[in-house]
Amino acid sequence: MSIPFMLLVWLFAIALGFLNGTWRSLKKREAWVAGMLLALSLALAIGMAINPQLPNLTEWVEQALTPLKPLLEPVS
């Protein structure tokens, strides 16, 4: 995702937050969980903006499950 699109997504989210003010009446726990999810999204967006070749989730799983790879290699 390019940086202009990331900015557009965040602007859209912020505008939505202002227009729909239901988050103002949230209890502490709900606000904390929603805030954590937004913080994770922001961290991921910044990470991908700084380094588009950020090590990805699929690579990590592939590395962790490498011993299982021969299971689905075509039988010759």
Next chain:
Amino acid sequence: MLNGKISSFQLAIIMFQFVLSSTVLLMPSITTRLSEKDMWLTPLIGMAVGYLVVWLAYQLFKLSPEGSVVRLMESLFGTYLGKAVSILFIAFQFHIVSISIRDYAEFIESNFFLKTPIVVIIGTMLILCGWAVRRGFEVIARTGQIFVPIITLFTLLILVLLIPELNPHHLLPLLERGPAPVLQGSLVVDGWFSQLLLAVYILPLVRDKNNIKKWGFWCVTGITFVMVASNLAVFMLVGESAGYYTYPVLMAARYIAYAEFFEHLEAIVMMVWVLGEYIKISVYYYAITRGISDTFRLQKPEAIVMPVGLLLLFVCFWVGPDFQTVSTFIANIGTSYILIGFVVFPMLLCGLALLRNWFKGLGTSAK
């Protein structure tokens, strides 16, 4: 808002499309690479896992306090470790659904909307699914009830219209290379069937709980029928070349031409794919939101629907740098990964819960 009540029939319809949405397009190619001529047999073997997963989801639901699988994890591992396990399971679902969304968006972008940025395709779908999740599962169930018969009818229509082009000789000889390649291919099918486990998050909403298993088993049978039909049609049409296409059903739809005006039916394939993916993504989105709200004991789960959607959008781009990485993952390691998450882990949970109940029973009878 995230609640609403549905019937077990509605659940079966949703889960039917939930599994079939990407299967019909992707599976023929992957199973051909592994099982070649016998690829059409793979769903018939793989369906056993489908029945097992339906049974497993029902058992987990029955064993869970208040029907919540998160509470079961907490009661088995303790509050904090249980929450950690639940978060890991949610992260796993995040990964799987992000791969599905990315796959859907790449398909739409590379075949139909060539100039539309992929973020727009993903974003619009997530807004739609987020809205449906916020309104409650009943909305997803009712849209499923309207659209699934249309999707199924059009899928079968494409397969029926292909009949004049089919060559049954492509299928022979049967089991030429022995049963091993068929078993390998059926593992891939198992990967798709295993996703039925997600029903465990929806089962608390079902009104007629006595019919859950019956409709669940019918759902698996229906899925198998459509899988076998699409595999047979694709293989009888192009033979072993099916393994070289990413979306063999789309290619097959391009073969349909009647009286020089009834053609270009690939638009129907797109419609089927978009509607099917809407249901699939909505079910995952709901399960993730429900999982997080149960883990953190939220009273207003709708508060996290938008943040979950935003995180999903970014994870969709984090799952892989390009489509090649994602599709290679789906065809190989992805199967083992999904089977570990949706079959091995729930079996472990179920086994532990049964063992605990058995020991509890021993303790009570000893007193």
